[in-house]
Amino acid sequence: MTDRKAELAESLARVEGRIGAACAAAGRAREEVTLIVVTKTYPASDVRLLADLGVRHVAENRDQDAAPKAAACADLPLTWHFVGQLQTNKVRSVAGYAHIVQSVDRPKLVTALSAAARGAGRELGCLVQIALDAEAGERGSRGGAAPEQLAELADLVAAAPGLRIDGLMTVAPLAGQFAGREQAAFEQLVELSSRLRADHPGATMVSAGMSADLELAVAAGATHVRVGTAVLGARPRLG
Numbered sequence: 001m002t003d004r005k006a007e008l009a010e011s012l013a014r015v016e017g018r019i020g021a022a023c024a025a026a027g028r029a030r031e032e033v034t035l036i037v038v039t040k041t042y043p044a045s046d047v048r049l050l051a052d053l054g055v056r057h058v059a060e061n062r063d064q065d066a067a068p069k070a071a072a073c074a075d076l077p078l079t080w081h082f083v084g085q086l087q088t089n090k091v092r093s094v095a096g097y098a099h100i101v102q103s104v105d106r107p108k109l110v111t112a113l114s115a116a117a118r119g120a121g122r123e124l125g126c127l128v129q130i131a132l133d134a135e136a137g138e139r140g141s142r143g144g145a146a147p148e149q150l151a152e153l154a155d156l157v158a159a160a161p162g163l164r165i166d167g168l169m170t171v172a173p174l175a176g177q178f179a180g181r182e183q184a185a186f187e188q189l190v191e192l193s194s195r196l197r198a199d200h201p202g203a204t205m206v207s208a209g210m211s212a213d214l215e216l217a218v219a220a221g222a223t224h225v226r227v228g229t230a231v232l233g234a235r236p237r238l239g
């Protein structure tokens with residue numbers, strides 16, 4: 001094994017241990033939680049090593065970096081998640097490689113994704129990104145729709161050709177009533193998820209929790225955790 005592969009194997013095992021312990025503590029089966037490794041700022045060679053080590057879900061947040069990486073790794077059995085704020089002029093590119101877009105937060109993006117998915121002859125899974133600190137009608141500072149917009153956006157996705165509504169995603173807010181209360185924030189997301197599933201039974205994904213707070217997300221009921229730093233190491237400031 002190369003040094004880098006051994007390093008990644010070790011950090012993956014550590015994260016796996018954390019997820020396993022969090023599931024056990026919450027009385028959940030390990031299979032209820034999927035690890036998505038956020039590979040942003042790291043090279044395609046790391047994605048390849050991760051796939052070798054058994055990782056099946058990776059996430060990226062900038063199309064400029066993700067598109068060439070996904071192309072370089074097209075032979076690997078990976079599901080690609082897009083988790084960043086998405087401009088409509090990038091949608092055509094993203095629809096070429098992403099399987100799931102986790103950052104759907106406005107009607108215009110739904111329209112653009114639908115057209116791009118159809119153009120590419122692909123079906124895209126969509127998660128509505130919720131900003132728990134956004135006021136009704138506004139978006140969060142890191143993207144995301146206000147909770148009041150969830151039903152409308154989910155209905156739009158479900159009705160859009162080429163798109164599928166798979167669930168919702170959040171990033172723990174830094175401001176507002178949930179600032180510093182990650183577990184309460186994730187519990188609120190799970191509550192929104194049960195309302196969403198009443199109308200869209202297939203929308204079962206709850207994507208929440210990162211390196212620092214994955215245990216809280218698992219305790220709250222997340223089905224997908226997005227872990228970057230704890231697997232790949234600290235990123236340069238930009239990422």
Ligand SMILES: *Cc1c(COP(=O)(O)O)cnc(C)c1O
Pocket residue numbers: 038040061083084171209210211212226227228229230239
């Ligand atoms: C970078 C990123 C993550 C991973 O964050 P870490 O703290 O490195 O685990 C998760 N979700 C989103 C949306 C991100 O942009």
